[in-house]
Amino acid sequence: xxxxxxxxxxxxxxxxxxxxxxxxxxxxxxxxxxxxxxxxxxxxxxxxxxxxxxxxxxxxxxxxxxxxxxxxxxxxxxxxxxxxxxxxxxxxxxxxxxxxxxxxxxxxxxxxxxxxxxxxxxxxxxxx
Numbered sequence: 246x247x248x249x250x251x252x253x254x255x256x257x258x259x260x261x262x263x264x265x266x267x268x269x270x271x272x273x274x275x276x277x278x279x280x281x282x283x284x285x286x287x288x289x290x291x292x293x294x295x296x297x298x299x300x301x302x303x304x305x306x307x308x309x310x311x312x313x314x315x316x317x318x319x320x321x322x323x324x325x326x327x328x329x330x331x332x333x334x335x336x337x338x339x340x341x342x343x344x345x346x347x348x349x350x351x352x353x354x355x356x357x358x359x360x361x362x363x364x365x366x367x368x369x370x371x372x373x
Contacts, residue, residue: 247271247347247362254343254367257335261371265330267345267364274301278348279328280360281319283341283369290344290357294319294330297354301326308354313339335371342366 253265269276280295296319297306304321318331328345344367346360353359 247273247276249345249347249362249364251345251364251367254369256370256372258373259336259371261335262333263335263369265343265367267328269326269347273326275349276347277351278354280346280354281330282344282346282357285341292355293317295354296321296328337371339369340371341369343369
C-alpha cells in the first residue's frame with residue numbers, strides 16, 4: 246500500500262503562485278508514475294501534470310496538459326518521496342480541488358483509472 250498526503254492549497258489572487266506538495270509513504274518502490282489531477286465543480290477530473298519515477302530517486306519525463314504548460318512545473322524530491330506542483334501565473338479557471346495520485350503500472354498514465362492510490366485532495370481557489 247501507498248499513502249499520499251497533499252498540502253499547500255489555498256486562496257491566491259490571479260497571477261499569483263502556489264506550490265502543492267504530495268508526500269508518499271509505504272511501498273514507494275512500487276510507484277512508477279505520480280500525477281496531479283484537478284476537479285472543478287460540475288467537471289470531470291483531469292490530469293494536469295505527471296512525472297515518471299525510477300527506483301527510489303530518479304524522476305523523469307514530466308508531462309503537462311495544454312492548459313497548464315508553461316505555467317506549472319512538476320518535480321520530485323529524491324530524499325523525501327515527495328512530489329511538488331509549482332503553479333505560477335494562476336488563473337481563475339485553475340480553481341479546483343487538486344489531487345495527487347500514484348500509479349504502479351508501466352502503461353498509460355494520463356487517465357484517472359491508470360492510478361492506484363489517491364491523496365485526499367487540496368482546494369486551490371484563484372480569485373481577486
